[in-house]
Amino acid sequence: xxxxxxxxxxxxxxxxxxxxxxxxxxxxxxxxxxxxxxxxxxxxxxxxxxxxxxxxxxxxxxxxxxxxxxxxxxxxxxxxxxxxxxxxxxxxxxxxxxxxxxxxxxxxxxxxxxxxxxxxxxxxxxxxxxxxxxxxxxxxxxxxx
Amino acid sequence: xxxxxxxxxxxxxxxxxxxxxxxxxxxxxxxxxxxxxxxxxxxxxxxxxxxxxxxxxxxxxxxxxxxxxxxxxxxxxxxxxxxxxxxxxxxxxxxxxxxxxxxxxxxxxxxxxxxxxxxxxxxxxxxxxxxxxxxxxxxxxxxxxxxxxxxxxxxxxxxxxxxxxxxxxxxxxxxxxxxxxxxxxxxxxxxxxxxxxxxxxxxxxxxxxxxxxxxxxxxxxxxxxxxxxxxxxxxxxxxxxxxxxxxxxxxxxxxxxxxxxxxxxxxxxxxxxxxxxxxxxxxxxxxxxxxxxxxxxxxxxxxxxxxxxxxxxxxxxxxxxxxxxxxxxxxxxxxxxxxxxxxxxxxxxxxxxxxxxxxxxxxxxxxxxxxxxxxxxxxxxxxxxxxxxxxxxxxxxxxxxxxxxxxxxxxxxxxxxxxxxxxxxxxxxxxxxxxxxxxxxxxxxxxxxxxxxxxxxxxxxxxxxxxxxxxxxxxxxxxxxxxxxxxxxxxxxxxxxxxxxxxxxxxxxxxx
Amino acid sequence: xxxxxxxxxxxxxxxxxxxxxxxxxxxxxxxxxxxxxxxxxxxxxxxxxxxxxxxxxxxxxxxxxxxxxxxxxxxxxxxxxxxxxxxxxxxxxxxxxxxxxxxxxxxxxxxx
Numbered sequence: 001x002x003x004x005x006x007x008x009x010x011x012x013x014x015x016x017x018x019x020x021x022x023x024x025x026x027x028x029x030x031x032x033x034x035x036x037x038x039x040x041x042x043x044x045x046x047x048x049x050x051x052x053x054x055x056x057x058x059x060x061x062x063x064x065x066x067x068x069x070x071x072x073x074x075x076x077x078x079x080x081x082x083x084x085x086x087x088x089x090x091x092x093x094x095x096x097x098x099x100x101x102x103x104x105x106x107x108x109x110x111x112x113x114x115x116x117x118x119x120x121x122x123x124x125x126x127x128x129x130x131x132x133x134x135x136x137x138x139x140x141x142x143x144x145x
Numbered sequence: 146x147x148x149x150x151x152x153x154x155x156x157x158x159x160x161x162x163x164x165x166x167x168x169x170x171x172x173x174x175x176x177x178x179x180x181x182x183x184x185x186x187x188x189x190x191x192x193x194x195x196x197x198x199x200x201x202x203x204x205x206x207x208x209x210x211x212x213x214x215x216x217x218x219x220x221x222x223x224x225x226x227x228x229x230x231x232x233x234x235x236x237x238x239x240x241x242x243x244x245x246x247x248x249x250x251x252x253x254x255x256x257x258x259x260x261x262x263x264x265x266x267x268x269x270x271x272x273x274x275x276x277x278x279x280x281x282x283x284x285x286x287x288x289x290x291x292x293x294x295x296x297x298x299x300x301x302x303x304x305x306x307x308x309x310x311x312x313x314x315x316x317x318x319x320x321x322x323x324x325x326x327x328x329x330x331x332x333x334x335x336x337x338x339x340x341x342x343x344x345x346x347x348x349x350x351x352x353x354x355x356x357x358x359x360x361x362x363x364x365x366x367x368x369x370x371x372x373x374x375x376x377x378x379x380x381x382x383x384x385x386x387x388x389x390x391x392x393x394x395x396x397x398x399x400x401x402x403x404x405x406x407x408x409x410x411x412x413x414x415x416x417x418x419x420x421x422x423x424x425x426x427x428x429x430x431x432x433x434x435x436x437x438x439x440x441x442x443x444x445x446x447x448x449x450x451x452x453x454x455x456x457x458x459x460x461x462x463x464x465x466x467x468x469x470x471x472x473x474x475x476x477x478x479x480x481x482x483x484x485x486x487x488x489x490x491x492x493x494x495x496x497x498x499x500x501x502x503x504x505x506x507x508x509x510x511x512x513x514x515x516x517x518x519x520x521x522x523x524x525x526x527x528x529x530x531x532x533x534x535x536x537x538x539x540x541x542x543x544x545x546x547x548x549x550x551x552x553x554x555x556x557x558x559x560x561x562x563x564x565x566x567x568x569x570x571x572x573x574x575x576x577x578x579x580x581x582x583x584x585x586x587x588x589x590x591x592x593x594x595x596x597x598x599x600x601x602x603x604x605x606x607x608x609x610x611x612x613x614x615x616x617x618x619x620x621x622x623x624x625x626x627x628x629x630x631x632x633x634x635x636x637x638x639x640x641x642x643x644x645x646x647x648x649x650x651x652x653x654x655x656x657x
Numbered sequence: 658x659x660x661x662x663x664x665x666x667x668x669x670x671x672x673x674x675x676x677x678x679x680x681x682x683x684x685x686x687x688x689x690x691x692x693x694x695x696x697x698x699x700x701x702x703x704x705x706x707x708x709x710x711x712x713x714x715x716x717x718x719x720x721x722x723x724x725x726x727x728x729x730x731x732x733x734x735x736x737x738x739x740x741x742x743x744x745x746x747x748x749x750x751x752x753x754x755x756x757x758x759x760x761x762x763x764x765x766x767x768x769x
Contacts, residue, residue, distance in 0.1 A: 306766055
């Protein structure tokens with residue numbers, strides 16, 4: 001797909017870095033402020049999609065990108081499922097229990113396993129939305145060739 | 146707390162994503178990993194069927210105990226009725242995966258097939274195991290979205306149109322169910338099924354109760370394909386690949402449709418007579434209209450799909466008779482007989498309808514057409530397929546000593562004992578018309594003279610497909626022993642006990 | 658009571674759109690309208706008079722919070738709705754390629 005003009009490309013390069021940082025902020029502070037895994041993941045995917053839309057990309061690079069994002073998505077959710085199964089081994093031996101030590105409420109490093117869940121779900125949601133976008137774009141490229 | 150209960154959901158979920166990653170590097174791993182996962186699930190579900198008995202195991206996810214005897218966590222509940230449905234889901238799923246080892250080799254991208262199949266199994270296991278209504282909704286959606294993708298697997302024109310109709314009607318069903326859940330939460334401030342029962346037993350507003358029941362019955366009726374919500378079923382079940390048709394028609398409409406209707410209307414709502422009469426009339430309409438639409442079909446899988454509607458009508462009819470008798474408060478032993486007959490027919494239908502769809506897939510694999518007028522004389526060239534399809538056709542028509550006869554007998558006897566003579570007469574007439582329809586299927590497909598094309602070499606299907614069909618045929622014969630009193634006590638009676646006595650369900654979960 | 662009735666009317670508007678529109682994409686958009694009306698009614702149910710957002714502030718003592726459980730339900734349901742809409746859109750694109758039209762009256766291969 002063709003890219004856009006020079007002004008849009010430069011602005012997108014500046015802004016998508018800030019959007020990426022904001023997405024990581026929403027994910028990591030998921031146990032203190034509203035947001036968490038889902039919302040932060042969508043914002044994170046927005047940064048990548050903005051870059052692809054503004055600068056355009058040819059077909060081969062998009063296919064390689066899709067392979068990478070599918071791998072990230074599957075790996076992240078596998079780690080999330082193994083984290084929840086690990087509650088069966090440590091702690092009180094119940095599925096899905098919160099077994100890491102919980103610190104004082106209000107700190108960044110507290111609340112047991114929840115920040116870890118937020119991070120992996122955030123990566124997974126970002127990768128899956130990127131995969132959906134890339135799959136639709138690649139299909140459009142295929143039928144217009 | 147039984148630690149095996151969350152494994153029913155977690156193992157297929159992890160397995161689905163593991164297949165996606167490892168299947169890219171190692172060839173042929175996806176088939177064996179999927180078969181291994183489903184074999185493990187079959188073993189665990191049969192073990193829990195024989196050890197559950199009359200007890201109700203409750204698993205509190207995350208270890209959140211009840212506060213002031215009000216449940217605050219997510220509960221997963223395994224009782225007698227759940228154990229039966231778990232066995233059906235996992236056994237038919239395992240046999241479908243074995244069948245699809247050679248059937249799906251003709252499609253591309255097999256990785257996605259096995260991964261989506263494991264996700265669908267995880268969703269269905271979650272629906273039957275969950276103890277609160279919002280969890281039912283979430284797992285229902287997981288299995289529904291996987292089945293939308295699986296119906297459209299080979300992307301041809303017919304399959305895409307069928308999955309579009311399925312998706313739109315499934316989407317309407319989802320939002321009706323979510324609206325019903327929102328209205329229940331508004332009144333009772335809790336999401337646990339046992340706790341909602343306790344709140345409703347103290348008193349409720351009549352019009353609100355009727356609105357919630359109608360919304361939930363419409364939503365789950367769309368998922369279970371009762372008349373008048375059946376419009377998606379013939380297209381979706383006939384266009385899907387054959388192992389997926391067997392799963393959809395044999396398991397999915399039961400696990401997420403009929404099971405949830407029975408569970409909510411017996412254990413959560415107090416049964417009123419108007420609702421019971423409505424459910425019974427919907428069941429009898431399904432029975433009659435389904436079989437009349439099925440007789441004139443020439444496409445094998447469309448014929449079988451319409452018969453699914455009719456047989457589900459039998460189950461809803463007998464459950465409705467049980468509900469009418471309980472709501473009037475008389476003759477409760479006949480109500481127990483009717484409900485036991487309905488559950489027995491549910492088990493039998495999974496076995497013989499799954500076998501019929503696998504047979505239709507085997508015919509399509511060898512010949513390449515699904516039209517009954519273009520085939521003939523297959524009993525000489527495909528002996529195993531012909532024998533198993535004869536077993537399945539006799540089962541569904543209700544011929545002794547196969548399993549369909551015993552379950553239909555129990556339903557008709559229960560209807561006569563409860564003095565609903567007209568419904569019993571309808572059941573007998575529908576059974577005779579079913580027999581006629583399947584005699585047509587047998588004659589045109591197998592026992593006709595092959596008029597042309599001896600040049601086409603028609604062989605028997607490969608071994609994995611034969612294995613599944615023969616095992617299901619043997620199960621069809623073996624299931625008729627469930628009617629004997631000794632074995633019935635172990636398997637069917639715990640299910641009917643937990644449904645007939647809802648205060649027992651609620652008290653064992655919340656401890657009140 | 659007025660907001661609850663309005664949400665229900667929005668649900669019926671969406672249902673009308675699914676039944677009567679001919680274009681495939683308009684059917685998908687009407688399904689989304691139905692979905693959003695259910696989210697609205699779920700979020701409205703949790704309201705308490707004089708309540709604040711349910712975030713615990715260690716410096717301020719006991720206040721009245723609005724109910725956080727419907728908000729968690731709406732978050733989950735939004736993600737499910739996203740997956741359903743994405744799946745529907747993918748099928749619509751493939752139908753356009755096979756049939757060549759977006760009109761639902763032309764797509765009637767399966768009859769009877």
